[in-house]
Amino acid sequence: MTDRLRTDLLHLGVIAALVVLFLTLPTYYAGNLSRIMVLAIYAIGYNLLFGYTGLLSLGHAMFFAAGMYGYGLTAQLAGVPALPAFALGILAGAALGLVVGALALRTAGVAFMIVTLMFAQAAYLTILHFGTYTRGDEGFVVPSEARIVFGIDLSGETERFAAALILFALVLLATGRLVRSRLGRTLVAIRENEERTRMLGYDATRLKLIAITLSGALSGLAGAAYALLFGYVGASFAAVPYSIFPLLWVLLGGAGTTIGPLIGVFFMFYLIDTASGITLAYLLIVGVALVLLTLFAPQGIAGLIKRRLPWLP
Incomplete structure (x- = not known):
């Protein structure tokens, strides 16, 4: 069995496992899966830039918010239907990624x-x-008519899960193909040794700009999906915490792996949920758990799995 086939089967298995979880878990936990998958798309977008290209961004919330407001404002103010508004959200994230990337790539390292x-x-x-x-900060609620796609109201729990699953599956499978493509391997080469990549004749700056644009588009897609599926748009999603979250998710799940972002979001989501049910000082428990995981699994959870399964993408 080739590594490519193993990878495709792994991704299909992850998608099937999410369906099984939705059908078997109690209502509360099953309902959280939609939010986890949307946030995992956001983490995948961040992972493309950080995990595969080696660019550490502390401002990814602006791309998530661009997609969210690109969708929400066009739906609310202009009455644009769901799908065109959703496409505009993705375009807003990609356009912002292109502009910010063109300016930020004049710097490197800490300055970036x-x-x-x-x-x-x-x-x-x-x-x-x-x-x-x-x-x-108050935000606004997305009009109900802007949450209907092909006659299906996505405010229902089952419909929301199905839409989130479709989006996550498409992003996961597309990302899996991307990182195995020539572009994906070149981005990894830039991460490992940018100077040598330049010596081989590659335009590293142009490739990094492509990575930022794609990352912005995926993050914008996640923001637009969040607004579409959960019906809310607010400035809090553009604040600093939502730039730090994807970094934590990727580090915990495993940077530079396709399933790491989902694992990281899943782990941190339920860690916070469980700890908050135990004590008001739940952030202390979360912080200790994160420190221990970082110390004993610096490559993330998927990184530990990759030691035994080297073909893991």
């Missing part, structure tokens, strides 16, 4: 992190400044 954080803060403050339209 700081520049992305500054852009994210500027985006957050812009949302607050135009509160007349964005409603600031």
